[in-house]
Amino acid sequence: MRPSSSAKPKKREVLSRDARIQSILEASQRVFARCPYDEISIDDIALEASMSKGLLYHYFVSKRDLYLETLRSVLTTMSQIPEDFPDLHACLNAFLARFEASPALTRMVFRGGIGSDAEAEALLTDYRQRQFTLFCQSLGSNEADPLVRLALQSWISFFQEVCLQWLEHRDIPREQILVLLEQSLQAILSSTKRRIPPTEETSG
Template structure:
């Protein structure tokens, strides 16, 4: 096979090196302010080589955003051994820690340059979808009722906005923010339950959570 063992590591490492660099560059400067020459110079390679690994600048950017997404997802991988509430607390905590530690990568992902680009929007939306699915599944909500989908989606929006606000101002204890968002999730779910009586069955799963949250 042409895909022998010796070339892959080399390829992967260079690709990884470029992605890491892209995370830095796009995390600190606008897309248009990062030229191919900049990337090549900082990576110590020629312009042309970038095209060996990526289809072009836009393609490279998409890969960088996808990389940021993958890291965020990996960092917040839920632990199946935990009960639902602990799993959410752990996942949300890991999310905040990631935001705190890798603010550049996070903003690069969320503020994603080239906003109306469907490919970028796809990466970001699928990332959000992963979180929606995790929480919906973790809570035992099987039927994807519109009200619940929108409620969870709204909550994800709240998490993202609060996270950006948090790392911007840095005037809130991490755990305070965590409690705020946890309560917000509970509230969204109970409100959704009341607005969609036909899905009343799930309330039995939601109520205990709310009790623990003090709502």
């Protein structure tokens, strides 16, 4: 039986350039979040994006180029938290909520993976600096104080590792993680003769 003349063949959806790039970035986020950079090939990302490797190379000239653009996109998402916190507890809680909402992206950012690439390091350093600035603001601290700066920058490495372990195992309630982070920072800051101001709940 011949098909009805009114039947129209299905048209393949044609994405705009921006939509195609966004589709590639979303696929690369999933792949880079699952595996270390060195274990991933362009073929893996093309497969995840359901496109040919040749088409992917039309938009990104190399795996490194794609990784850097993916990292920029991820850091933009990860930076979407408020910028005005009444105290450290509120600041930490906002970060944990952001990480909990995007665990795969958090792992990608905190684990790095491209080695000693200057451009990738610059992107991650900018994000780390934003964390540092928000923590300083929540503490009412002067960023120019060299001792506080050293203590807080060192603690941020601990903070990131704690968050990674928490997301990996999920066997500790968020409130206990908050207590651990606050108490650890208090212990470090005590050597600088500075204490964490009380939260709004405890000072009221």
